[in-house]
Amino acid sequence: MSNRVALIGAGAMGGAIGKRLVETGNALTVFDLDPEKRAALVAVGAKEATTAAEAASASDTVILSLNSPAIVRAAVFGEKGVAEGAKPGTLIIDMSSIDPDATKALAKDAEEKGLRWVDSPLSGGAPKAAIGELTLMAGGREEDVADAHKVLKHVASNYTHMGPVGAGQTTKLINQVLCGLNFMAVAEATQLALDAGVDAAKIPQALKGGRADSAILQEYMPRYVARDYRRTGRIDNMVKDLNGAQDLARRTHTAMPLTAICAEVHRLMTAAGFGGEDQAMLMEYYTRSKPEETQ
Numbered sequence: 001m002s003n004r005v006a007l008i009g010a011g012a013m014g015g016a017i018g019k020r021l022v023e024t025g026n027a028l029t030v031f032d033l034d035p036e037k038r039a040a041l042v043a044v045g046a047k048e049a050t051t052a053a054e055a056a057s058a059s060d061t062v063i064l065s066l067n068s069p070a071i072v073r074a075a076v077f078g079e080k081g082v083a084e085g086a087k088p089g090t091l092i093i094d095m096s097s098i099d100p101d102a103t104k105a106l107a108k109d110a111e112e113k114g115l116r117w118v119d120s121p122l123s124g125g126a127p128k129a130a131i132g133e134l135t136l137m138a139g140g141r142e143e144d145v146a147d148a149h150k151v152l153k154h155v156a157s158n159y160t161h162m163g164p165v166g167a168g169q170t171t172k173l174i175n176q177v178l179c180g181l182n183f184m185a186v187a188e189a190t191q192l193a194l195d196a197g198v199d200a201a202k203i204p205q206a207l208k209g210g211r212a213d214s215a216i217l218q219e220y221m222p223r224y225v226a227r228d229y230r231r232t233g234r235i236d237n238m239v240k241d242l243n244g245a246q247d248l249a250r251r252t253h254t255a256m257p258l259t260a261i262c263a264e265v266h267r268l269m270t271a272a273g274f275g276g277e278d279q280a281m282l283m284e285y286y287t288r289s290k291p292e293e294t295q
Contacts, residue, residue, distance in 0.1 A: 014065030053085030069102035121172035139168035236275035
């Protein structure tokens with residue numbers, strides 16, 4: 001029997017998750033404030049709902065793919081939200097990337113309404129969702145995380161229970177610190193290679209399997225060289241997550257000087273109008289920062 005799943009939020013990431021769920025035989029009902037985003041999933045076999053409550057009423061599991069704690073709260077507890085339509089025991093899986101403390105508060109409020117909550121942010125982006133190879137880090141009760149996996153196994157190849165509610169979001173912040181620093185390191189190295197006259201396009205193969213190798217090196221150095229700015233993520237979303245990591249670092253008294261520099265560069269990119277662009281656009285930071293005569 002197929003899983004009955006509601007998807008709330010069908011943007012670039014939610015849309016890819018929804019499409020994959022339909023393709024793998026799940027009964028999906030979608031709600032997004034944008035009718036065009038709903039229509040895109042209806043076109044591949046999803047059912048359309050006109051409110052989050054309607055979507056939840058037709059489902060046993062609700063997936064959230066949204067941008068901030070305030071939006072998540074409004075979608076779940078606001079007028080015509082998930083909580084209005086969901087039956088007791090409904091499992092809410094929040095795949096948004098939000099603050100761990102906000103997640104704990106949301107889960108507590110959900111529990112008071114008889115709903116279950118798992119935070120399961122992701123790594124891998126829309127391309128990995130499309131082929132069912134996301135990396136997911138989950139927080140919640142063991143039985144809830146196990147039930148969530150019955151749905152999430154269709155979109156993820158790596159699914160780890162990190163601890164109680166909020167642990168998934170904390171792990172995602174750590175993931176974003178590592179990714180943000182790696183994006184910058186690869187961009188810097190690419191520019192150095194170009195300036196020094198080395199064929200930067202050959203470097204990923206040359207370093208493959210060595211200690212400097214990484215998925216970001218293999219994917220992004222060729223994109224940096226080619227100035228391939230196709231969007232698979234957004235710089236302003238990285239700013240949000242790095243801000244969250246810095247907030248957590250202040251609460252835990254953790255020194256993170258490299259993260260501070262990384263966050264400032266991403267903020268500069270956003271201030272320059274690149275917030276909606278892919279991380280590949282970081283090459284513009286390094287190119288534009290060079291003296292004119294060396295460009």
